[in-house]
Amino acid sequence: MNAIWDAIRWFFQSAQWSGPDGIPHRLLEHLEYSGLAFAITVVLALPLGLVLGHQRRGRLASALGFLVVGGANGARALPTLGLLTLAVTLTSSDLVPILLPLVVLAVPPVLVNTYTGVQQVEPGLRDAAEGMGMTGRQVLLKVEAPVALPLILLGLRTAAIQIVSTAAIAAFVGLGGLGRYIIDGLKRQEYATTAGGAILVILLAFAVQLCFSVLARTAVSPGLRRSASS
Amino acid sequence: MSRAALLAAADGEPLIRWDWIGRNLDEIGSLLRDHLIMSIVPVVLGLAVALPAGLACAQWRRLYAPVTAVTSALYALPAIAVFIVLIPFTGLTRTTVMIPLTLYTLSVLIPSVVDGLRSVPEHVRLSAVAMGYGPARRLATVELPIALPVVMSGLRIATVSNISLVSVGALLGQGGLGMLFTDGANRDFTTPIIVGIVLSVALALVADALLLLVQWLLTPWSRAGRGRGARAERRAAAAGHADAAPVEEAAL
Numbered sequence: 512m513n514a515i516w517d518a519i520r521w522f523f524q525s526a527q528w529s530g531p532d533g534i535p536h537r538l539l540e541h542l543e544y545s546g547l548a549f550a551i552t553v554v555l556a557l558p559l560g561l562v563l564g565h566q567r568r569g570r571l572a573s574a575l576g577f578l579v580v581g582g583a584n585g586a587r588a589l590p591t592l593g594l595l596t597l598a599v600t601l602t603s604s605d606l607v608p609i610l611l612p613l614v615v616l617a618v619p620p621v622l623v624n625t626y627t628g629v630q631q632v633e634p635g636l637r638d639a640a641e642g643m644g645m646t647g648r649q650v651l652l653k654v655e656a657p658v659a660l661p662l663i664l665l666g667l668r669t670a671a672i673q674i675v676s677t678a679a680i681a682a683f684v685g686l687g688g689l690g691r692y693i694i695d696g697l698k699r700q701e702y703a704t705t706a707g708g709a710i711l712v713i714l715l716a717f718a719v720q721l722c723f724s725v726l727a728r729t730a731v732s733p734g735l736r737r738s739a740s741s
Numbered sequence: 742m743s744r745a746a747l748l749a750a751a752d753g754e755p756l757i758r759w760d761w762i763g764r765n766l767d768e769i770g771s772l773l774r775d776h777l778i779m780s781i782v783p784v785v786l787g788l789a790v791a792l793p794a795g796l797a798c799a800q801w802r803r804l805y806a807p808v809t810a811v812t813s814a815l816y817a818l819p820a821i822a823v824f825i826v827l828i829p830f831t832g833l834t835r836t837t838v839m840i841p842l843t844l845y846t847l848s849v850l851i852p853s854v855v856d857g858l859r860s861v862p863e864h865v866r867l868s869a870v871a872m873g874y875g876p877a878r879r880l881a882t883v884e885l886p887i888a889l890p891v892v893m894s895g896l897r898i899a900t901v902s903n904i905s906l907v908s909v910g911a912l913l914g915q916g917g918l919g920m921l922f923t924d925g926a927n928r929d930f931t932t933p934i935i936v937g938i939v940l941s942v943a944l945a946l947v948a949d950a951l952l953l954l955v956q957w958l959l960t961p962w963s964r965a966g967r968g969r970g971a972r973a974e975r976r977a978a979a980a981g982h983a984d985a986a987p988v989e990e991a992a993l
């Protein structure tokens with residue numbers, strides 16, 4: 512129990528609250544890297560998932576869909592730490608080789624959930640939208656995307672949480688952020704530092720989780736909310 | 742990355758040094774065994790807890806909302822952080838690595854057990870009641886078998902994820918194949934890292950295939966229709982399978 516008290520005391524030392532190794536700076540770093548990786552993930556995966564889900568007809572579309580779902584499930588087997596160490600050993604400890612594995616691991620959940628969300632939209636809804644004279648793009652953006660939103664948000668949440676926790680692991684290969692406390696504390700055998708970092712990472716993950724719950728509650732159309740919450 | 746790999750090769754340092762693998766086979770084998778133990782034990786423990794918990798949630802519906810809140814919180818917990826928090830209690834041991842993985846397994850499996858049991862059509866349940874099945878027999882011979890595919894897809898996700906997560910334990914010195922990653926990074930040497938990734942992915946794929954095989958063996962009715970209708974049925978099953986995975990993702 513002493514170790515826990517040390518960790519709690521660690522938070523109240525003034526050294527922890529200023530300078531480049533202070534909590535505000537490390538937190539900002541963590542948010543910056545995570546935000547960057549998340550933005551890249553969304554830009555890559557979201558449009559692709561929307562378009563692939565929308566193109567349901569034809570053999571090519573179904574083959575691509577099969578590939579997306581299968582590939583994404585396979586990506587779960589990739590060990591995070593392995594990708595990070597490989598990227599850094601092959602290149603350098605720059606930002607790009609570290610962010611690359613974060614993006615690689617975050618793309619699959621966004622892609623699969625967006626793809627299936629759009630693909631599973633009731634065909635009747637689609638027909639009705641087309642019957643009202645909507646173009647393909649309008650059907651996608653005004654009908655399919657909003658209906659698929661709960662599933663898309665789940666994919667985004669999974670990706671965001673994964674990025675936040677992987678960014679902590681990436682401290683092992685030199686990334687800044689909250690993971691620095693964990694890794695440096697382990698190296699210097701200062702348990703209080705390590706535990707402080709771990710608690711901060713957990714709090715950040717919960718904050719992300721909370722943000723997405725709030726988002727799901729406000730962004731999803733009221734007509735869909737019942738099914739979204741179940 | 743491939744350009745960098747080429748550069749590394751041009752450096753005279755090959756991407757993989759096969760002789761290193763040959764010299765370290767014993768070490769790699771024992772890491773593989775550790776890895777297997779640390780990833781499978783949590784799945785077994787998780788299943789042992791998730792089955793009764795899922796049954797309880799399906800039985801008493803009011804229980805499900807709080808239980809989901811807990812499991813989704815568990816799912817959000819970063820494994821590395823939980824390892825650290827556990828150190829004062831369980832030290833730098835395998836147990837420290839296996840506890841968060843068990844929690845993670847629970848967070849995946851409880852929803853899939855509940856979803857599986859809910860996927861039993863009401864008329865099937867009522868038919869069993871009408872045929873005089875009591876609750877226990879109905880559960881064992883009707884409801885659980887129908888729930889099996891959904892439970893199995895959750896089990897596959899948990900198993901594959903655990904196998905890839907174990908390696909994070911290497912940061913504490915207990916990571917199975919993950920030890921090859923930290924070792925390679927510390928020595929700036931790619932061979933162990935590549936060996937670790939390949940073996941870890943292979944282990945996950947083999948485990949996944951075995952679970953699929955188990956499911957195939959346990960659900961003989963799903964392949965009962967042979968001959969003319971079989972192809973259409975297979976196609977339907979494949980479509981169902983493609984759907985099942987993301988739904989599980991959603992359950993997370």
